[in-house]
Amino acid sequence: MTTNRHVPASAPTISEVAKAAGVGRATAARTLGGYGSVGAETRNKVEAAALRLGYQTNELARSMSTGETKTLGVVVADIGNPFFAGVVRGISDYCENRGYNIVVLSTDENVAKERSAVELLRNKRVDGLIVASAAIKAQSADHISAAVKRGTPVVLVDRAIRGLDFDTVLIDNRDAARLAVAHLISHGHRRIGFVWGPETASPPVSVSELLAAAENALWSDGERLQGYLAALFESGIEFDADLVTTTPKNREDAERGVARMLALPCRPTALFATEADATIGALNAIRRAGLGYPRDISLIGFDDNPWAGVIDPPLTMVSQPMLELGQRAAEQLINRIDGNRAEHSVDVLSTVLIERSSVTGPLNAGE
């Protein structure tokens, strides 16, 4: 299916606008570039001619003189992931209102890719950066420190970095997890599986080993684990290492991890799954084990979405304010660029537990 070629007409030049307006080229350039002084009558003539010819101000030229590109760099794990897509939409909406554009790059949670992305964006002279960093600790985040030191403001979104102190917009992951697990406990559950915990070579046997492993996990994952442990502790429930998965973070390993728990002599009566893929893996494991929820096991998942409401029975889910995360990060960054803020701040947004029908008491479960 091929057809005729198109013939691009060239864009009008400043000289053509000047000629049409009956003024000199320098005058037209001053008028359209927004620098120097031009009389009102001349300005009107030049602007009318520019409009008539379809001349467009060259933003590159403007950027060269102001040093601003009105562009923000955004670095996330995966723009194709619905969570980050929502965050980016929030950033994009806010930026549009403030006259900024965004350039988005994905890192697939790879610090080396993140490093190149930040370098590329700084080389593009973005006015600032929003980063959902894959860096676990300050040592692996020198690219971010370097950007800030060289005058490119950075706002971290979704994750803080241990040992680094930047403007940050987060959800309260620890509290989200604590409230979800407390909700299960309030229904009578005491054996509650956690999907997923930090990836380890061999399963941790104590809380301290687990917490040490969590120090090497993403900020958000570590926080959710702490929230789970806090809820158990507050209710005097002893930690059982068998009830935490420590497999790689993907749907299949989540399923295997939950299958292992469901085969325990004293299996969990409830599960808390901390991400969409963990939730899907858990659902698959429950079904493959010939069990039903909430009859045999209760379940709370993370990252609410329309499908969780139509699954039968519909799932009780933690809902994250993705758009707001993005909007706030963009707001913090543009305020920082405008020089309106001197001190670092950490914005912590709340989540909501959407109660549906996947939680009940542990009546029939395997205890």
Add this chain to the structure above:
Amino acid sequence: MTTNRHVPASAPTISEVAKAAGVGRATAARTLGGYGSVGAETRNKVEAAALRLGYQTNELARSMSTGETKTLGVVVADIGNPFFAGVVRGISDYCENRGYNIVVLSTDENVAKERSAVELLRNKRVDGLIVASAAIKAQSADHISAAVKRGTPVVLVDRAIRGLDFDTVLIDNRDAARLAVAHLISHGHRRIGFVWGPETASPPVSVSELLAAAENALWSDGERLQGYLAALFESGIEFDADLVTTTPKNREDAERGVARMLALPCRPTALFATEADATIGALNAIRRAGLGYPRDISLIGFDDNPWAGVIDPPLTMVSQPMLELGQRAAEQLINRIDGNRAEHSVDVLSTVLIERSSVTGPLNAGE
């Protein structure tokens, strides 16, 4: 939570690099800007000094001299929608390999917003545009024709525009729908509901009225309707206007539309839902009517996703190659920018019907 302020160090200037290299400013600028001629020894000295001081080539300066920004503009309905997020990820991956960045804007299917987005991106001097246009016909797409005429190449993605002839990358929507409906017919269904048809003030009563209405719908929606009608026609099944929804396109109206069909004296025995929200609306209506699938009614949805596989029973779905759509669109556009192609082309990608467990024969249904 606020903490100490950071002190941005300013980026080194060309003059500082020149001084450190022991050369004049003009020589340093020539070396770092990649224009004019510079001896090898001088070049080495300047580049070493630039590296030592952390000087970064100003891409804006390069853009000013080459006229290229190495940036593509991407205009989609909603970057937060999983379908477009997948397309954008595909564009982004391809662009990364070819040294391009993308700036993405969302239009919410609003032609006026699309018009501003295209204007903004042209003003940013993007090298080309990828647009999933909300324009139904050529008359409302003069912003796209204008961009092409003025020398900004455009590739349409996901939707063609009636009466306009551009580089386009699409999925074969008509064939996707035809095969899905034929799959239902092969299971013995003859009363097959279609969610959603074109929005109309009053329900169309004939095929020709329906097709006339579809001319005012998005390209992809019109094509899916044609595929549905083609499958009926090929099997000699008479069209029944009661079995097509003509409500606004959202989850709630899809649910209302399906509820209306399910209340018909002779209700459909199968449904084909043409988008994720249509599928969710249909599932809700089926459940609210006290029916179960596939026992009482068979169902095929559009836009496969992980949740469709864990819903019980899992859903038979049409799967779209989102990443490939994006990759191909970026490839077409960059080839066009590089001047490697003279003729317009339309790339049509195939879909896959993922068979799961939501389709069976019409044994128990309401006929």
